[in-house]
Amino acid sequence: MALMTRELKASFAFVERNFNLTKRYWGWEVAFLVYAVAGALAVSLIGAGQGDTRLLMTLVIGAVFWNYLSVVFSFIAETVSWERWEGTLEYTFMAPVRRYAQMLGSTVYAVAFGFVHTVVVLVVLALFFELDLSGANFVTAAVFMVLGSVSFIGIGIMTAILPLMYVERGAQMTFVLQSVLLLISGVYYSVDVLPGWMQVLSNFSPATYVLHGVRAALIDGQGTVSLLGDVWPLLLMGIVFIPLGLWAFGRAERYAKRTGKLKRVG
Amino acid sequence: MTTLLEQPKTEPMRPAAQAPSRTNRVLSDDGVPALLVDHVTKQFVVGGRRKRKQVMAVNDVTIRIRRGEIYGVLGANGSGKSTLIRLVSTLLTLDTGRVEVFGHDIERDEMAVKRVINRVSVDAAFFKKLSPFENLAYAARLYGMEPKAARAEAISILARLGIGEKRLSRPLEQMSRGMQQKVAIARALLTSPTLLLLDEPTTGLDPRSKLDVQTFIEELRDTHDATIVLTTHDLAEADRLCDRIGIINDGRIVVEDTPEALRAKVAEERGLEPTMESVFMTYTGRSLDDDLGDNEDKDDED
Numbered sequence A: 001m002a003l004m005t006r007e008l009k010a011s012f013a014f015v016e017r018n019f020n021l022t023k024r025y026w027g028w029e030v031a032f033l034v035y036a037v038a039g040a041l042a043v044s045l046i047g048a049g050q051g052d053t054r055l056l057m058t059l060v061i062g063a064v065f066w067n068y069l070s071v072v073f074s075f076i077a078e079t080v081s082w083e084r085w086e087g088t089l090e091y092t093f094m095a096p097v098r099r100y101a102q103m104l105g106s107t108v109y110a111v112a113f114g115f116v117h118t119v120v121v122l123v124v125l126a127l128f129f130e131l132d133l134s135g136a137n138f139v140t141a142a143v144f145m146v147l148g149s150v151s152f153i154g155i156g157i158m159t160a161i162l163p164l165m166y167v168e169r170g171a172q173m174t175f176v177l178q179s180v181l182l183l184i185s186g187v188y189y190s191v192d193v194l195p196g197w198m199q200v201l202s203n204f205s206p207a208t209y210v211l212h213g214v215r216a217a218l219i220d221g222q223g224t225v226s227l228l229g230d231v232w233p234l235l236l237m238g239i240v241f242i243p244l245g246l247w248a249f250g251r252a253e254r255y256a257k258r259t260g261k262l263k264r265v266g
Numbered sequence B: 001m002t003t004l005l006e007q008p009k010t011e012p013m014r015p016a017a018q019a020p021s022r023t024n025r026v027l028s029d030d031g032v033p034a035l036l037v038d039h040v041t042k043q044f045v046v047g048g049r050r051k052r053k054q055v056m057a058v059n060d061v062t063i064r065i066r067r068g069e070i071y072g073v074l075g076a077n078g079s080g081k082s083t084l085i086r087l088v089s090t091l092l093t094l095d096t097g098r099v100e101v102f103g104h105d106i107e108r109d110e111m112a113v114k115r116v117i118n119r120v121s122v123d124a125a126f127f128k129k130l131s132p133f134e135n136l137a138y139a140a141r142l143y144g145m146e147p148k149a150a151r152a153e154a155i156s157i158l159a160r161l162g163i164g165e166k167r168l169s170r171p172l173e174q175m176s177r178g179m180q181q182k183v184a185i186a187r188a189l190l191t192s193p194t195l196l197l198l199d200e201p202t203t204g205l206d207p208r209s210k211l212d213v214q215t216f217i218e219e220l221r222d223t224h225d226a227t228i229v230l231t232t233h234d235l236a237e238a239d240r241l242c243d244r245i246g247i248i249n250d251g252r253i254v255v256e257d258t259p260e261a262l263r264a265k266v267a268e269e270r271g272l273e274p275t276m277e278s279v280f281m282t283y284t285g286r287s288l289d290d291d292l293g294d295n296e297d298k299d300d301e302d
């Protein structure tokens, strides 16, 4: 119990630190936010241009929820590469904090940050387009948000090990993985339009189920029960990915400490 | 570099003002050693796919350090100092051998060890855009301290190092290297480590900051219950600060004793001048300058 309290307290170190970093890099944060808003608008305008409200909603939902998932994902996946870049990786790894506490802190901040980020995008889109949300089922959408967050956190942690193991290429691999997720998860289109082999891949991306579920909820007003086909894969991925991610992270850390990958100079 | 620090090495006797603090301190030899490094070896594989080769960074090193002692690891670039420090800091795993910090095995009892050690590296590892206060708050939380108490403590440590409170709220990147290194030392001391690992804390500092840091280490030695491992390739620094010095060459500790004894030994056995230069030459077969050149070449390859 005392141990848990201790670790919980320590995990706040990461929340506070990341908040301070956001504050100090606020210029970049604003720039990225503007980029995210512009990107979401640009894509959604395609729907508006076609005069097709269903297409518009499909694109808006894709833009907003992908924004959320990718912010959460990259925040977590980049914990190691960020610290490597700052030069603090060894300092953090030397501290008497368990890795799950570190991940918990990073995750809490990532979710909070992603939420705020996404609300801004959403508000701008809502002001820009007249969205018809009269038949929307918000509860179901929220359920998918939560489930999606959990599994994305899991993949984020698993991806975070790449920069730990590959000093030079790890951060680039993380970026490529995020791009692949964007492509295969049906963010702006139905996965049915993808070539067969990509459709197979799309089954392994939690984003596929989140976006499908959220669209069904917000456009067609479907309830969670009728979307169980999307719920159980997410549930399963969430349950599997987080422990698997933490385990893999521990292994990767051990590997890095054996081969001298944390830091070499100095 | 010519500073005041170079004076002692031409004289076999230490300046009177410094001698008492060293001899008066009680270094108990019995009981659990502060640090026990027992036949430790660490090897790295370096080079690309084609030119793969193994480097013995630390080779069968055994060191026993008493509580309260300042132990110097003196060696040229690439001799294995940092690797040794990283092994003790749990940042590298041991290939063979065993390390104990106050009786805690670093592998079996990693968390307990992490709580009592801290390390200052050559490059002050900070979040550059964060202020010293923000960096120190992060440190405090990681080590389970109350940030408020930590803040007050940090202010007092930094005041002793000549950094005023006013400077502590601006981004750290705006500070000079010397100041950053002082903040790094303050950060390490904040967590009250009983084993402090200083990896070339003065390398690359301007003479003024270097002197400040050295004086501060002396002060620590006299006022705190900390055991310090200090690596350096500055002969005068090792001579001035350390109770005992181990000279490391190609990953091996080639000789170990008090600075006085080492100097006396080369004078007696080889008829050399009783200086740290003679000591270094004798046990590594090179002058420090030769060796520095060698290793820069070696590092370029990989």
Ligand SMILES: Nc1ncnc2c1ncn2[C@@H]1O[C@H](COP(=O)(O)OP(=O)(O)O)[C@@H](O)[C@H]1O
Pocket (backbone or CB within 6 Å): A259, A260, A261, A263, A264, A265, A266, B044, B045, B046, B055, B056, B057, B075, B076, B077, B078, B079, B080, B081, B082, B083, B084, B299
């Ligand atoms: N992480 C690492 N990966 C590969 N080789 C390393 C690593 N760290 C150190 N080495 C090699 O081990 C040797 C000792 O290095 P180091 O301990 O950094 O020496 P020092 O700190 O005395 O300059 C050098 O040849 C160096 O290139």
Ligand SMILES: [Mg+2]
Pocket (backbone or CB within 6 Å): A266, B078, B081, B082, B083, B199, B200
């Ligand atoms: Mg070094």
